[in-house]
Amino acid sequence: MQPELAVSSSTIEKQTGEKPMTALDSIAQVRILTEVLNGWANGIREHEPERVASYFTENALFQGVAPTHSIGRLGVITYYDKQPKGLSPSFRILEHRQLSDSTLISYIDVDFTHPDGVVIPVHLTAVLQYVDGSWLISHYHVSQVE
Template sequence: MSDLKSVLDAWQRGIARHEPAEVAALFTEDAIFQGLHPYVVGPAGVAAYYDSQPLGMTVDYRILHEKRLAGGVTVGWIEADFHFTDRDPVELNLTVVLVGGLITHYQVSRRV
């Protein structure tokens, strides 16, 4: 299993269990995180972001492409579908950069 899949599986589980601290632990101390709200830097901001999400939210993802770069850096291009108990799913494109098995950059955009 690739580092990217391992990290995304843990991210998916943490979201489904509504465990913001568990999700935040997957990010580096200086991680740039840009969800659908203004960006934050670091795990505390990531935890606050996921803590604000509704209970029952889950995510399904598909890795479209994974590229390993020098120095243990991995870039992943992903489709992520966030599901809610009371509304339609939100379909997003997600780009993540891993360093040392942790997310250092996370950016989503709406899928068209």
């Protein structure tokens, strides 16, 4: 008889009292990310900083292209209020992983097109958390592409 090589999730739950992570398939992860990022992008396009901030957690860590970071929605509102009207982001999700039942991490290319046509390409790392029935951005870090 072969020894058991894997420990089943029911065994883990019996031994530790912890339930194993509920895995989302890749399609579900992309759907969640796309829904949140579309809302974020549409808020920017319509120059509605409060709407943009509504896609972030109350204590989100936010680092845009400005030299300083902020914590919370007020920092997100302040940052996007300073952006030009007509700014239009387009994004491509390059990588994504589920870290826990309620956490996704993603690596995204974003092109911010300014009203004058100048495009600012950035890499974005975003962590989403499932909070009170909604997926929200809890960590947002941009790196400019040179």
